[in-house]
Amino acid sequence: MGLMGSLYIGVSGLQTGQNALNTTAHNMSNIDTTGYTRQQVQQGTRSYNILSKTASANAYQETGLGVNYSRVKQIRDYFLDKTYRQENGRSAFYDTSVSAIEEVEDLLQELQGETFSEGIQNLWKAVQELSKDPSNSVNQGVFVQRCNEFITRGKAVYEGLAEYQDNLNSNLKKEVDTINEYGKRIVELNQAILKIEAGGREHANDLRDQRNQLLDELSGKGNISYYEDVDGNVLVKFEGNDFVKEDSINEIALLADEVTGFYTPYWKNLADTTKNPIDISSAKVYDMQQTISTDTNTDIGSLKSMLFARGDHRATYEDLKDADHYEKNISQSILMNVQAELDQLVNKVVTGINEIFKNAADKAGSYPDSTYMRDGNGNPYQIFNLVANETDQNGDPYFTINNIIINGEIKQSPSLLGFIRPDQKVDQDTADALKTLFTEAVHTLNPKVHTKTNLANYYNNLVSQVENTGSVLKGISENQQKTVNETYAARDQVHGVSSDEELSNMIMFQNAYNAASRYINVISEMLDHVISTLGR
Structure with a gap:
């Protein structure tokens, strides 16, 4: 190759060195940028010029045309990305569960x-x-006063649990809105990346970083899977359903319950909108009866954790009557489980006391014209009355915590109870029956618990159960966070920016640039010598 052609070889070295320095500087300037992926220059040789083929061997005499600046690639590990996002989603699930159990602990311990x-x-x-x-x-007066205090404080705790359910419901809506926004932004980035990379000469690495960061964030919301198609679009599935497509998303919508206002997430494109109200039976994002398990990867995502913690209704003692119903619909919901157990305690105390006073009145009925433990209408005194005259699924008075009120007549005049039977003897049997009601160990917290307890210790056992559950969840959450941190650190070693490494690269590329510059100077001096010599 002639000297003039050699100048182009030097220029290719200068251009490549300059581009490599620019890439290194870009890495250094983004060393603290969240989601940034280290970029690396790929170099290659330009095509060779064939001068001639030798007669003695099957070989060519060739001359090179310099170095080629191929592309700037991102240094990422697909498997570490996938592992991190799965573990991040699992960590978010248990973090949300821990927050819920801590709130319940506060409500139970202090109000x-x-x-x-x-x-x-x-x-x-x-x-x-x-x-x-x-x-x-x-x-008698203290007893009636304590009955009223018992109901008042029980209602306050239950209302606190219900209020937290409503807070979770509001947060659930915000979570769904955020998920949809992430999906829309990924679609926008897909289209922007496609425009830049359509020519095949440029790579939209910074936009890809933004997209990867969104995938990291989305992984904390739910169980995602994804892949990149031949055009560079990332297609995402959320909880097993198509979410992000090439140029659009399948939005997650919310259906509010007419009674509770609780939202149910569903896939908008799968719902039957021809019915009124719309039918989402085959469009729900989550199956609330599925078993939460790490083995089946059903414990992933803050949205699911929030939904399960909240439950789908205000639970009562009726939810504990059928073991199968409890197992499928209540047991995995932190709030519904506590609501049902608390309501069961109140129901057993209320119905037990009422039954004891009714029995006392009935026993005294053997005396002619007895008014013992009876009101002016001849009905047995009941310490607790219904707010609304409703019955439960068994046809019994529906003494749930929000449907109980103290008998106003007894509240005003506790001495009406008297405890003096028609034979003028003190009714010690009724008083002892009340004592037995609280000391007889015949109750269980829920169908899954087989240890019997009495009503005096029932609530302490309930609190202990919540504390034990909270301790287990906190342990899982802490271990899971360690796993996430370790995976993140391993991933960061691959795509994170190291200042020492980049400074070394900068020195290397600077020396390469200087070498190309010196090469051009040598060629220039040679040309000057040839021209000066020939010109004489």
């Missing part, structure tokens, strides 16, 4: 300085004092 545990213990103490001297009007 404006007055714990419900204190309320149940005060009622139990009042029953004990009453059993010592049933005819004492002071003991």
Whole structure:
């Protein structure tokens, strides 16, 4: 090759060195940018000029045309990305569960300085004092007062749980809106990347970084899978359904329950909108009866965790009657589980006390014209009345926590109870029956618990159960966070920017640039010498 052609070889070295320095500088300037992926220059040789073929061997005499700046590629590990996103989703699931259980613990342990545990213990103490001297009007008054306190504090705790359900419901809507926004932004980036890379000469690496960061964020919301097609579009599935397509998304919509206002996420494109209300039976994002398990990867995503923690209704004691119903619909919901168990405690105390006073009135009925434990209409006194005259699934009065009120007549005049039978004897049997109600260990928290407890210790067992569940969840969450951190660190070693490495590269590329510059100077001096010599 002639000297003039050799200048182009030098120029290719200068251009490649300059581009490599620019890439290194770009890496250094983004060393603290979240989601940035280290970029690396790929170099290659330009095509060779064939001068001649030798006669003695099957070979060519060739001359090179310099270095070629092939492309700038991102340094990522697909498998580490996939692992990190799965573990990040699992970590988000348990973080949300821990937040929910901590909120429940706060509600159970303390409520404006007055714990419900204190309320149940005060009622139990009042029953004990009453059993010592049933005819004492002071003991009767304290007993009725403690009954009222028991219901008031129980309602406050239950309302706190219901309010937190509503908060989770609001957050669930925000979560779905965020997921849809992520999907729309990924579509926008797909189209922008396609425009830039359509010519095949340029790679939209910074836009790809933004897209990868969105995939990281989306992985915390739910279980995702994805792949990149031949055009550079990333197609995403969310919870097994198509979410992000080439130029659009299948949005997640929300259907609010008419009674509770609870949202149910569903796929907008799969719902039957011809019906009123719309039919989402085959379009729901989640199956609420599926078992949460790491083995089946069903414990991934904050959206699912939020949905399961909230549940789909306000749970009551009725949800604990059927073991199969409890297992499928209640057991995996933190809030619904506690609501049902708390309501069961209140129901058993209320119905138990009412039944004891009814039995007392019925026993006294053997005396002619007996009014013992009866009101002016001849009906047995009931300490607790219904707010609304409803029945449960068994046809019994529906004494759920929000449908109970203290008998106003008894509340005003506790001495009406009297505890003096028609034969003028103190009704010690009724007082002892009240005591037995609280000490008889015949109750279980839920169908999955086989250990019997009494009503005096029921609430403490409920709190202990929540604390144990919280301890397990916190342990899982902490271990999961360690896994996420380790995976992130391993991934960061691959695509993270190292200042020491980049400075070394900068020195290398600077020396390569200087070498190309020196090469051009040598060729220039040679040309000058040839021209000067020939010109004489």
